[in-house]
Amino acid sequence: MHFDRLRLRGFKSFVEETDFTISPGLTGVVGPNGCGKSNLVEALRWVMGENSARQMRSGAMDDVIFAGTSTRPPRSFAEVVVTLGNPDRTAPPAYNDSPMLEISRRIDREAGSTYRINGREVRARDVQLLFADIATGAHSTAIVSQGRIGQLINARPVDRRRILEEAAGITGLHSRRHESELRLRAAEQNLERVDDVMRELE
Numbered sequence: 001m002h003f004d005r006l007r008l009r010g011f012k013s014f015v016e017e018t019d020f021t022i023s024p025g026l027t028g029v030v031g032p033n034g035c036g037k038s039n040l041v042e043a044l045r046w047v048m049g050e051n052s053a054r055q056m057r058s059g060a061m062d063d064v065i066f067a068g069t070s071t072r073p074p075r076s077f078a079e080v081v082v083t084l085g086n087p088d089r090t091a092p093p094a095y096n097d098s099p100m101l102e103i104s105r106r107i108d109r110e111a112g113s114t115y116r117i118n119g120r121e122v123r124a125r126d127v128q129l130l131f132a133d134i135a136t137g138a139h140s141t142a143i144v145s146q147g148r149i150g151q152l153i154n155a156r157p158v159d160r161r162r163i164l165e166e167a168a169g170i171t172g173l174h175s176r177r178h179e180s181e182l183r184l185r186a187a188e189q190n191l192e193r194v195d196d197v198m199r200e201l202e
């Protein structure tokens with residue numbers, strides 16, 4: 001799978017709809033300081049389900065919405081759409097029928113985010129798991145931000161292991177296992193409660 005296209009609307013400094021075609025091979029983004037290069041990388045993290053305002057260099061999640069300038073009013077929403085090509089059908093089984101996947105996230109002021117995969121509304125979790133399964137994602141090692149190399153060198157073994165697991169594409173499995181364990185624990189507690197009730201009735 002590969003990233004084919006990135007579209008932004010009202011996201012940080014990208015007030016007008018801006019469409020980037022991502023060609024195969026190496027892509028470089030060049031421009032003067034403050035022109036929005038890092039905002040582009042943040043848009044990618046954001047559409048993959050990043051939910052930490054700090055990772056987005058923002059105070060609050062709504063801060064990703066274009067805040068306005070002296071000549072332009074602020075926007076009421078921000079939207080990022082990423083298109084992934086799936087010509088060799090390597091997408092996770094739930095999405096593998098389609099030759100391409102379109103993942104979008106939209107945030108409306110004070111109303112939170114809506115995610116869609118190929119037009120169908122999904123949970124943030126579904127988008128995060130999709131990207132975890134294809135070994136990329138908001139926290140993926142495929143996105144190297146400033147200062148990250150130094151952090152890796154100084155990382156504790158347990159953190160380094162997490163990075164290797166992300167690269168191996170098994171982070172999604174860990175996350176599903178954790179959810180299943182929580183559900184199992186809740187079911188066990190319910191059973192204990194049923195036992196108590198039955199004992200009282202006997």
Ligand code: ATP
Pocket residue numbers: 011012013031032033034035036037038039040063064065066067068
């Ligand atoms: P540098 O090379 O200095 O790291 P850069 O090209 O990576 O810069 P960014 O950090 O991506 O630039 O962009 C910063 C610009 O984005 C600033 O001009 C800032 O005002 C603008 N910006 C950030 N958030 C918003 C927002 N919510 N609304 C409008 N503009 C924003």
